[in-house]
């Protein structure tokens with residue numbers, strides 16, 4: 001069997017004395033669409049930072065595409081919860097999407113034809129090519145989210161990781177973004193952080209519930225009890241079926 005795309009084994013992580021992740025094990029296969037859910041401060045962002053190589057495991061091991069996270073990070077497209085640039089920055093949509101090529105060793109402003117073609121392709125894929133020349137500050141929340149998705153796609157990744165991609169958009173834009181993700185999942189493995197277990201259950205194949213410890217559920221198995229156990233603070237009683 002092929003090696004998992006993301007493999008987390010017996011991972012524990014603390015900030016000082018505060019244990020945030022305890023013996024987390026998670027294996028994501030090629031082509032999966034996994035939702036990572038859990039209450040505030042449950043450790044979701046910390047787990048993403050470890051998978052992206054921004055933090056190092058203190059206990060346990062992470063492999064991404066058979067490599068260390070630091071090496072594999074160029075093969076991951078990341079959509080952050082909040083854009084890392086001010087909305088009033090005088091920069092066009094096209095320039096923002098081109099920034100997705102920087103992780104591939106390009107210098108800011110020194111893009112070649114292949115970079116521009118990748119940016120155009122990414123904007124087309126998220127149906128936002130008509131926005132290319134617009135200033136980033138003139139976009140709606142839903143449009144901005146598509147552009148950030150295009151920026152992640154511009155690096156031609158094999159994995160897409162998204163942190164609450166629809167936290168600041170209305171419901172219609174949220175449905176549109178998830179429709180796009182379902183399309184992208186035909187060729188990309190996706191790991192997505194969300195608070196909204198009910199909404200994402202329509203799209204993802206598996207839900208990983210994280211509240212310091214982690215338990216996985218096939219989407220079809222999720223019922224009221226699962227949600228109650230996760231958000232009612234008794235997540236450690238959920239059977240670890242993996």
Ligand SMILES: Nc1ncnc2c1ncn2[C@@H]1O[C@H](COP(=O)(O)OP(=O)(O)OP(=O)(O)O)[C@@H](O)[C@H]1O
Nearest residue numbers: 015016018020038039040041042043044045046047
């Ligand atoms: N750099 C840090 N230094 C110290 N503590 C931190 C740091 N980053 C996060 N924490 C703490 O670790 C815990 C887990 O935080 P994390 O951001 O991973 O949770 P989360 O599940 O992503 O939360 P949310 O859903 O609110 O974004 C929280 O108690 C948080 O305060």
